[in-house]
Amino acid sequence: MRSLERGLAILRAFDGRPPQLSLSEVAARSDMSPAAARRYLHTFVELGYLAARGRSFVAQPKLVELAYPYYATAAFTRPVETELEKLATELGESCALTVRNGPHVTNVLSANAHQELAVQIQLGRRLPAYCTAMGRVLLSVLPPDEIRTILEATERVRHTANTVTDLDELLATIERARNDGYALGDEEFQIGIRSVAVGVRDASGAVAAALSVSAVASRVSTTTLITTMLPKLRNAASCVEVHLATGTER
Structure with a gap:
């Protein structure tokens, strides 16, 4: 073993x-x-x-073969991919479905926009939860003590000048994501990329994944992410929840 x-x-x-x-x-x-x-x-x-x-x-x-059994046996995969592709086309930006594994998150499905300079999301890429929109959404649904334990055990690297590493500030940011129902990532993991993410619930009603949109910061402001893209992201998350719950197309 x-x-x-x-x-x-x-x-x-x-x-x-x-x-x-x-x-x-x-x-x-x-x-x-x-x-x-x-x-x-x-x-x-x-x-x-x-x-x-x-x-x-x-x-x-x-290496892709190792992930195939997951996608082949997940009834929701194709319908959810369709929702992601529709969202990416509507917004002109790339989007992803992400799950958490301890202090990290992994992109399990994605749809990349085809316009020039669009962010290209890597399927299967593992990212730190503390400094990404997807990670903060998924952390925000945990009990406060568990969030603190995870963050205390995480090596909080300062990836960019915007990266928040202070424990108390991170806890406040994650609490805000819990209250708002979404989280932002403003060039904290990678310079030039902004993201907004919302939770996606499974059949039991628990948040099982995060749905996010990522855009080039020079083209899309945080205001645009919240006022224009967030409502459409939430609508897409509702559709994805149906597929996660039933494994069928809406």
Whole structure:
């Protein structure tokens, strides 16, 4: 089991930032020695999940196969993708459905806008919850003590000059997301990108995912996100909730 856990840590190291990783970078990200990381890397290269590029390694398309069972067995996938595509077309901006796993969130479905300079959302990308709109929405539905515990255990990196890392300020921001029913991300994880997110409930009524829209900051203001895009985002979330609850098209 320990070997499986470490192998998955190697694969998770390849999050696309940067697209190629050296042995030392993989070892650091997976918290193991270079010698151990090398053995796993060579195994994944032999299996076709990774490829060697000189002294670096890069993810291969075969990795997508590992996610296929999830999408193949999820009855809601195609209808929800359709809702995301409709929303992306209507807004002219990219959108995603995201779930939380501890202190991180992962994009499980996405629809990228086709206009020039639109944000391109990576399917399967893992992001920190504390400094993203999606993460704050998903944290906001937890009990306050649990939110504090997660944030205290999180390495709160200052990704940009806008990143909020202070614990009390983050708690206040997440509480505001709870009261408002949405959260904003204003160039906190990546310079030049703003996002707004709302919660999506499953059949039990619990918030199981977040639906978000991301836009280039130079083109879309926070005011536009809230006044123009948020109402449409909420409408789309209502449609997605039907699919999550029934697994059928509305």
